[in-house]
Amino acid sequence: MSTIIPPRDPAGRFGGQGAYPAGATAPATMFTRLQDAEPNLRAALSVAITQLTGIEAAEEEAPVPAAVIAASPGAGKSRLARELLESCAGDKPVVFHAPTLALCEEAADHAREIGGAAHVIRGRFATDPAEPDQQMCRKPALVARGISLGLNIRESFCFNDDARCEFAGSCAWLRQFEPDQTIGHRYMATSYLGYPDPDAYDGVLRVVDETFWAQQLSFVTIGIDEFRLPRTFMKHFTRRGRKEESRVKAHADLIGAAHALVDALIAGRPPLDLPYSAADYRGFARLEYAAQADIPAPTPDQTETEQSQLLTRAEDALRHVSWYASVWTCLAAAKEAGRTTIERLRLIRGNGRMVIRVCRKHPPKHRQPMLILDADADPEIVGALDIDLQRTAHMVLRPNAEVVQVHDRRMTHGSLLQGTDLRETWRRVIRREVLSDRVEKGRGVLVGASRKVVLRFFEDAGHDFDGLSDDEASRFMLETPLHGAHWLWFGGRSLGTNRYRDFSTVIVIGREELPVEALEDHGRALWGDRAGVDLEFVAPGEDGALRLPDREVLYEMSDGSAKAVRLPCHPDPLIRRVQVQTRELATRQLVERLRLARSETRKRVILGCNMPVPGLPVDELVSWQAFCPTRPVAALTDAVLEKGGIRLSDAGLVEDAPTVFPTLDSIKSFRKREGVDARAILGALSPRLRGQLHVMHLKEDRPHARLCEALVLAGSGEEALRSAETIWGPLKQCVGAGEGDRAGARADAVLGGHRIGTSPVSPSS
Template identity: 25%
Template sequence: MLDNKTELHPEHSHETWLGLQPARHKLKEHISQFLTSNVGWKQTDDGEHPPVLGLKVSAGLGKTRTALECIAQHGHDFLENGHILFYVPTLDLAVEAERTFKDLKSDHPSFVMRGRSAINPETRAPMCERADLAKKVAKSAKSVTRAICREDNPNGESFEAACAKGCPYLAQEKTEKNHVVFLAHSYLKSKPPLSGNVALRIIDEKFWKEMIDLQTLPHDAWLFAPDHLKARNLSGAYSTMQAAVTSALKAKTPVHLALRDSDISAETLRDLATAEEMAVPTLELDLRSPDDIVRMKVDTFDHAAANSIRVRSLICDLLANTIDHRGTERLSLAKPSEQSDYRALVKLHRLADLPADAPTILLDADLDETIVRRFCGNAQFERLLVRPKAHVIQVSDRTLASSTFKAEGRQKQRSDVVTIIKREVERAQSNNVLVVATTAVLHALYKDDGKIFEETSTKPQKLYGATVRRFGSKLLGINTYSDFATIILVGRLQLPVVTIEDQLRAVFGDSDVPLDLTTDEKLVSSKTSILRAGNKRVEAKFQSHPDPRGACLLQQGREAQSEQAIARLRLLDANIPKRVLVLSNVPLPGLPVDEWLKFDALVQEKTNVQVSLKYQKLERAIRDGKGQKLKGLRLSAAGLFGDADKVFHTLKLATEFRKKLRTPDVLDWTMAIAADMGMSATSVQLSKGRRGGHPTPAVVFTNAADAQQRSRELWPDYDKHVVTEDSGIAGDDDTAVVEAI
């Protein structure tokens, strides 16, 4: 069991990789043990938290299927007490999970929970025939069901809309027998239409983003005291409160201190919250009214005004609950933008709690303990990590960010990416290649090819023979690409800094440690390490958030997205290592890197040395600066200046070139350059006199038999010309020594 101390940004160590089968055995053991230990758990008081197990497991280990197998084996006792809810990111994955569960031939009843707009698999029509109306009503009604479906009045009378009878959506609530219910993460925040108790929850994949609720209030609806506060003599208090909060948010100073300085109390704030709540207009609908009348009332209702009053009430309530404590950082200001119709906004960052009425298992390849503890302070954690079977090539000097990649001046960079894609498709031959990138990057690549990338297409799209997909949640959990041989990630998915800080405020805005926000919404340079294939680490720099908790949130949307995309090739079960090309230098914690290359080196199929400036300069020198090849080259600074002055124009330039460059390395470079040019090359050691001094290393571009003669012709001032091996080490007994007569 891991140490349960909270770490804001733990260093991930992979020194103890598990074997595939042992890891799968441990996974099943952990889940089974948790189920058998907590089958009889019942909440005895309101403050008691249910047991929670967080399992961080390598993608492809089979966490979903293993959990389903454990439910099939141990679920009977849980179903005697209530439903078993199995949450996955999307409805499609819920359908797939239930199909897998049925394949296990379990006798436990199960079904997929579907929302109003979801398609009924039996009729191919929406589950609710007025799903579009329900979506509009949800903006202003506390309960959509009571507003347009059915309602019980205080007299005990029940009323139903005509469409409520036989409604597939409402029928789900009438399920009497306890079931294994498969449903989307969205139901974690909104109660599913389901009667009865819940005995067990299993949440597959990361869930925390679904719990965030961002409410916005136009600045003009915040700036002035609303008229309905006059009757309660609260207009002055509102204006004072509003001015204090706005001033603090602009100055980035604590809001609760500004309120105290303005003599605003918690009691006053509660009065404001209550007055605003009571003023929220009600959307009055009659279930017996014709559909056209209902739709007219919904369309003419001022949803925006009602929402503004509701958000003001929520803001005042938040301030009332935090003013006498550390305060809150759940409020922020947003400048006018295209997304807000060029209106300034006050933003309220809220976070829903996880349901806490049943034992819970969290399954996630990217599970972050810091984030999970925000929801489940008593969670216990286990990590089961298996080394992926892959040959990983990652670029070390480019991010390939979408904003720059798609720019007009980056045609060369996009062309280089196309070169890599074409080469990998050819290398894979009959096997498939998957390319994953952001929408913006794919649009740019398709445009260069004279084509259009169809964002909404449900069919596989191709680019230069490779299958393409976008980063995002729709890649989670799918096995479609398990037989592919290669994956290429072009760039990475990175949310805007303002979005990351919206998440940071929502998840950690009321914590005891103040938030460390960015300056001008810019990330900062941070140090980390790259895990190399031999379990060695090399230092690397990358852009991160200054707050360790913000760094965790950033990693969940950036590094985790890349690792999840790579996991679609199911690397753990591969017979032979698959090729993974990461065209971004953002380190991926769970991916050992075999080749850490500069982008140009990868494009040209060269080493980092071969694309370095010094290497290229030496290459030009051997070509004599004008395409003519030298006959020989001394490798000392003086020799470079003397033999290749068209490139090394001064002794200072030659000295700078040799600075921090070992002679054996220069010799290796020279021999490699000669080989690339199709020239023979032989290394020689030159010296003057019979005593003292260091020999001068040199290379003559001819075979060993003619090397001494060429060396004497080029450098007659030297007394000795010793032919050596191309490694710079003295040769065998046949090595000849030519001395001046």
């Protein structure tokens, strides 16, 4: 469809965004044969489960032992893991984490189907199955605040010795932990990895299905002015009211160190040159945390007002205690590593003020051995979280798909959000693919993009989300077809779900792309401040903006040819790993919702940007201009999907396809420039669709009607006749193009004397 050369801009300069022949050897994935996938997976999982269930839980501060099974989405690793858990660890307590509650329930249902026992832990804010208008917890707002503070929720809100919540007797959340409800393996959302276990289930193995590493990172920003202020929440007096000079001095030393640190950051001096040791910084962190102990936690027998007041005090303190302590802890760790520069802490400008930015990682709270089932698992990232990978298994299955990729457009987030015309062109592409899918008896079209871009498409179509929460808006977009397709977005929503496995086409618009600063913050949190090793960061340009350098990245072509494209890539190899996880592999996860490897029919994959995706060999690289439907084709697509046919007269085009040709002037000016021809339209369509479109000449049964050309979708000529009258009402004349009088005479006998031809005309006639 297009020539593969770097495109030129209007001035004739090369833009560098298009694909071109590469000198390097074309990449070739070593695919596992589908018939070998299950036995290989079964063997790898069996060994991993047997080994991990024989290991004791890790000691505090020690790495957690783990095994990774990195097999393609749809390979069956989750299903096989549940089967083997029943046979290898059926009588042992096992916790199975999935990305969402819905996936947990689906997994538990499968465990029961194969003869196992399973129970699902629903979150406190999940819907109560017994009372759908209620949440599991009857104090959700207060509990949410308590969770963010790291409180023991049971002791603070549920029951603590004789103190009990007023709803404890009928609490849906507590009821699921009763002995008769907790039989078998436990299924919980992945978000529970960041919190202590809600009871004493004490599993011997923790299975984590799909990626989880990003939720182990956090980022804090602290205003420099508030960081230098005296800590008014610190106590200088003993319980007997006596002023303690040591506390006063410690407080003064802390504030002095805060001023010195901020001054060094502002002046651009290395903070680690300050005259403080790692022990000093650890002492400052302990001093910050000491204030937290003076604030009592809520108790279950208090009123909601009393609980809220205590939470407010704790929130104020936590904002200071935890965040401020993280600064000193970060400095202490860098000192202990023998560093002279610090990477995880820096001074930046945020919201018009100078702030300290701290990047943190949080090793697993749970000490049980982990079995990680993640197609995209990266050993370097997992290892950075203090997880000891003792066994890994990798497997990639070949997708049974025709992959078409646009090679000369990046389709950036900003261009899609700001480009009304660009989104309209994508709407036309989607409608064309929906029509082709229906004609070819497909099972549906899935469209994926970032959530903000999906939201903008819905707003373009007239949907109003004002007054809806994010969850309500997400539920609406997931459940409401738009332009004939279903919609999904990158991230957790596109992990694990089998909802779209029977669909026949997937279209990915653009890509997920973390801003450079956010990408580097992920790298800082994971690998920052290692002893003797520095990360490489992108230097700002003259305008202060951070821009990734372009680097040649090879496509994997299904025919073995070597094609490449210039793509923004981070220069640090570790941070590049994060970029691949959040960008390239996010696209593959979304595409794989169609379960391509196990599909019995060849599915269609459209990649709407120039980014090569690992594990997806490309069948055809196309230019954006060649791939986009022309306006007449777009008009045909809209009219056929809505009505079943289109008239090619000026008035007919406006009435049948008002989105593409909204006024008579718009079609007249287009006809002057490019013309509207039925055979040209048909020539741009797929053979299957082309074969079901019938070219006809028709005249409506009304005064002053003129003979006009039309296209009607039908399985036969006689069906096209009936469809034409159904679509446009009574007709004085309807003749298949080129059929002549004999065809008209045949039709006269069929339809009461009206001039109607019966046979379709092929595009070549």
